[in-house]
Amino acid sequence: MLYAASDGRPLPIDFTGWDLQGAKAYLSKTRTKLGTVDKKAVKACKPGSVVAVNPHTPKTVMAGDTVDLTLCAD
Template sequence: MTSYGDVRPSGCTPFEEELMNAMDRFASSTEAPDFDGPQILRRTRRRRSIGIAAVTAALVAAGGGTALAAVSSGGSSPTAAVTRTVTNSDATTMLYNDHGVKIPVDFSGRDLTLAKQELLKTQTKLGTVTKGSVKNCKPGSVIGVDPHTPKVVNSGDTVNLTICAG
């Protein structure tokens, strides 16, 4: 019997040789795992579609159907989702055409200074400013925009404002 310190002609000690043989036997005896790629892909797609259906159902149940319709309309612009339903009075809301996307701009309750700043942002011109009276309005606040929703305003157009006389 030889000790583990003896060197074999292969250049390995008996321990190293035994270790190599054990590792070879283990590598040869285990089976490779079997992955079903198409099944994994089907499961992933099914989970994704169920998730989308759940989110859609939650939006519709919560009253987000309008937002869902705006997103699923398939507009070419990535900002198409910005379009929203106007909830305030159409008389104080202006629809601004920004490269094919209609963006509602609500002036209700704003004073003349803030309204002028908003017109500068949309690159529209301020036309005439008239005074009017509406029940329970804050003096100096915008109570009317011309043209207003559903008409669309483009850059360079003139917008007339009506403010509360008090």
């Protein structure tokens, strides 16, 4: 995810491998909203960890925007 910081600079944030609670906490810090949370079967990932984010780079996310997460299925 590419987040537009308050000074206008893009800040890349890689949620890959984060657990849902950690991702939620960071979304809260960036004042973005958690949207849909889906699960997807992906090889060699830790169940419950983030495997995808939407919108993803190069789209820039700003405070107030909604971010969808896809987690590794159990």
